[in-house]
Amino acid sequence: xxxxxxxxxxxxxxxxxxxxxxxxxxxxxxxxxxxxxWQVLSLFQPGIREVIxxxxxxxxxxxxxxxxxxxxxxxxxxxxxxxxxWIVTLVIxxxxxxxxxxxxxxxxxxxxxVDLLRPxxxxxxxxLAVLWLGIGLxxxxxxxxxxxxxxxxxxxxxxxxxxPPVLLSVCRTFTPSRPFMFLHVxxxxxxxxxxxxxxxxxxxxxxxxxxxxxxxxxxxxxxEMLSAANQFDPTSVIAYMVLIxxxxxxxxxxxxxxxxxxxxxxVGPGTSDA
Amino acid sequence: MHRFLAxxxxxxxxSKGDFNLTRxxxxxxxxxxxxxASRSFGMLQAATGIAILLVGWEIVTVLFRPLPVILPSPQxxxxxxxxLLSTSETWSNLGISLARVVAGFxxxxxxxxxxxxxxxxxxxxxxxxxxxLVALRFVxxxxxxxxxxxxxxxxxxxxxxxxxYASFFVIAFQVRAGIEAVPDLYVRVAQxxxxxxxxxxxxxxxxxxxxxxxVGMRLGLSFAWVAILAAEMVNANSGIGYFINYSGQFxxxxxxxxxxxxxxxxxxxxxxxxSLFGRxxxxxxxxxx
Numbered sequence: 001x002x003x004x005x006x007x008x009x010x011x012x013x014x015x016x017x018x019x020x021x022x023x024x025x026x027x028x029x030x031x032x033x034x035x036x037x038w039q040v041l042s043l044f045q046p047g048i049r050e051v052i053x054x055x056x057x058x059x060x061x062x063x064x065x066x067x068x069x070x071x072x073x074x075x076x077x078x079x080x081x082x083x084x085x086w087i088v089t090l091v092i093x094x095x096x097x098x099x100x101x102x103x104x105x106x107x108x109x110x111x112x113x114v115d116l117l118r119p120x121x122x123x124x125x126x127x128l129a130v131l132w133l134g135i136g137l138x139x140x141x142x143x144x145x146x147x148x149x150x151x152x153x154x155x156x157x158x159x160x161x162x163x164p165p166v167l168l169s170v171c172r173t174f175t176p177s178r179p180f181m182f183l184h185v186x187x188x189x190x191x192x193x194x195x196x197x198x199x200x201x202x203x204x205x206x207x208x209x210x211x212x213x214x215x216x217x218x219x220x221x222x223x224e225m226l227s228a229a230n231q232f233d234p235t236s237v238i239a240y241m242v243l244i245x246x247x248x249x250x251x252x253x254x255x256x257x258x259x260x261x262x263x264x265x266x267v268g269p270g271t272s273d274a
Numbered sequence: 275m276h277r278f279l280a281x282x283x284x285x286x287x288x289s290k291g292d293f294n295l296t297r298x299x300x301x302x303x304x305x306x307x308x309x310x311a312s313r314s315f316g317m318l319q320a321a322t323g324i325a326i327l328l329v330g331w332e333i334v335t336v337l338f339r340p341l342p343v344i345l346p347s348p349q350x351x352x353x354x355x356x357x358l359l360s361t362s363e364t365w366s367n368l369g370i371s372l373a374r375v376v377a378g379f380x381x382x383x384x385x386x387x388x389x390x391x392x393x394x395x396x397x398x399x400x401x402x403x404x405x406x407l408v409a410l411r412f413v414x415x416x417x418x419x420x421x422x423x424x425x426x427x428x429x430x431x432x433x434x435x436x437x438x439y440a441s442f443f444v445i446a447f448q449v450r451a452g453i454e455a456v457p458d459l460y461v462r463v464a465q466x467x468x469x470x471x472x473x474x475x476x477x478x479x480x481x482x483x484x485x486x487x488x489v490g491m492r493l494g495l496s497f498a499w500v501a502i503l504a505a506e507m508v509n510a511n512s513g514i515g516y517f518i519n520y521s522g523q524f525x526x527x528x529x530x531x532x533x534x535x536x537x538x539x540x541x542x543x544x545x546x547x548x549s550l551f552g553r554x555x556x557x558x559x560x561x562x563x
Contacts, residue, residue: 026401034406051425112323119545120538123503123515127522127530132344207414211504214419215519222416226508229420237424241417248412 053235061239075247078209078220081137085144086205090198092145093152097197101160102186114153122147123211130216140212147208152197159193160186195259202251210244346528355532364517368536371506371513374430375498375544378437382494385438386445387487391475393446394453407443415440415501423509433505433513440501441494448493452486453479481556488552492545499541514540 035055042054049057065071100107125146133139163186171185213222221240228236328348334340335347342350358364393400418439426432456479464474480487506515514537521529 023401026398027405030402030406031409108322109326112319113326116320116323116327117538119541120534121500121503121541123500123507124518124534124537126507127519128527128534131522131525131527131530203412207416210414211416211419214416214504214508225417226420226423229424232424234421234424237421241413241421244417245409245413248414249409252412 051234053238057235058239058242061235062242065239071243074219074221074224075243078213078222079206079247081140081212081220082144082202082205082209084137085141085209086148086198086202088141089145089148089152089201089205093149094156094194094197097153097156098160098186098190101157101163101190102182114150118150122150122208126212126215129212135216135218139216140209143212144205144208147211148201148205151204152201155193155197155200156190157193159190159196163189199252199255199259202255203248206244206248206251343525343527346531350528351531351535354528355535358529358532358536364536367512367514367517368540371502371515372540372544374433374513375437375495375502378434378439378502379441379491379495379498381434381438382441382445382498383491386442386490386494387449389442389446390449390453393450407446411443411447415497416504419505419508422505428509428511433502433510436501436505437498440497444497445487445490445494448490449483449487452483452490455486456482484552484556488549491552492548495544495548496541499537499544503537 038052039055042049042052042057062071096110100110122143126143129139129142129146133142167185167189168181171181175181209220210222213220214226217223221244225237225240228240331345331348335345346354393403415436418436422432422435426435460478460482461474464478469477502513503515503518506513507519510516514533518530518533518537521527521533
């Protein structure tokens with residue numbers, strides 16, 4: 001990645017520019033060929049088009065959805081649920097994980113429960129969430145929470161547990177104050193895990209909302225794409241799939257962008273070129 | 275690789291295989307006494323977890339007396355669990371879910387490892403396919419459930435497709451990372467001794483990458499479990515996910531919770547079996563921490 005950017009930015013000489021064009025071409029030609037093949041196949045026979053639709057039809061569908069605002073409404077509804085659930089999870093899971101990492105007695109109580117619940121697929125909670133909270137916003141939030149919790153918790157907990165003991169000892173040598181240690185050692189030293197958990201949690205929350213909406217909802221991307229499939233409309237289904245991918249990519253990129261702007265000096269595993 | 279490209283599957287890396295909570299406290303255990311100690315520590319921990327959950331659950335049901343539809347008591351749920359496990363219907367649901375997961379997972383393992391090997395050996399292929407693989411990774415397995423329902427209906431092909439899709443990417447990406455992390459020196463030594471490329475792959479590269487391969491496989495398996503539940507809830511008439519969703523629609527909360535326990539046990543057992551397999555194939559190699 002780094003080499004590619006370097007080459008793209010290299011000014012001037014001809015061979016460099018040619019190499020840049022060639023390297024862009026190697027990255028782009030497969031998707032272009034795939035799209036072309038898909039389009040040709042769908043033109044070839046109407047029977048095939050009913051199965052796989054066609055890139056042109058999907059693009060037209062997306063464009064008309066964008067124009068009449070239905071895409072914005074659905075994506076907006078799903079995004080709102082995902083982001084709210086993500087924030088709730090961060091607020092609950094991060095302090096819990098830090099506490100479990102630093103307070104032994106608390107860890108003895110929390111970790112066994114987390115370990116026990118972990119193998120239960122989060123999807124299995126959906127019917128329970130619907131039973132408890134209906135099909136409104138609250139049940140979506142609960143599902144997003146269950147899906148995202150472990151990702152956030154485990155990343156933060158792992159980072160806290162791996163703080164080199166020497167850092168803590170040095171801090172204890174100078175002050176017995178636990179709040180001081182928390183603010184100046186524990187938090188900064190485990191910060192990368194917190195960021196990583198939040199980053200992974202964001203895309204996980206987006207996925208969780210999609211499933212939640214498929215199983216129990218009457219609006220949102222998941223609901224709309226499932227009803228499109230039930231109405232034998234592959235074009236809309238594929239358009240929604242494209243949207244889901246795009247939103248995931250944008251969320252991930254936006255997280256990194258916001259994060260880098262806010263904390264430009266931070267270079268962690270979640271943000272650096274590795 | 276840029277972290278951005280790691281995408282949502284990165285969550286996976288952090289969500290299961292790499293972490294073993296019980297191991298943290300007894301990490302550097304060598305020798306059988308310590309091993310035994312850490313194992314009994316694990317047992318103790320499991321017992322603590324079960325005790326905390328059960329006591330908390332019991333207290334809530336006794337104090338607040340919720341309707342059984344909202345929260346059945348532990349006794350009710352275990353009674354249901356015992357009853358359900360005595361019916362052949364439950365076993366066939368569990369069996370069909372397991373078969374779907376294992377089929378998709380085996381396909382995902384085979385294709386994932388092959389693709390990873392191909393990509394690491396042919397840089398041009400890697401550059402060509404990278405954008406497609408990364409983009410597809412963001413089209414999460416759940417997004418394929420409706421189109422698989424449309425394409426394949428209620429047939430098994432759709433379910434196996436979903437579990438394959440869920441496990442393929444994480445396995446391919448983990449194995450590729452594992453192969454790329456194999457020290458160059460190993461390969462050069464093999465070349466010095468005149469090993470063929472094929473022998474180098476089978477006898478040097480893959481064994482050296484094995485811990486990472488197992489991590490990828492365990493992640494892939496857990497992803498397949500998550501995905502099959504979604505697929506079964508949305509579009510199926512058999513399987514444990516179908517059972518849980520169906521019970522929920524009939525307000526049989528005790529059955530829902532019994533189903534969740536079964537899923538948890540099944541997920542745990544298959545994961546442990548895979549990890550055991552990893553240790554049996556190449557003993558003494560633990561996953562890199």
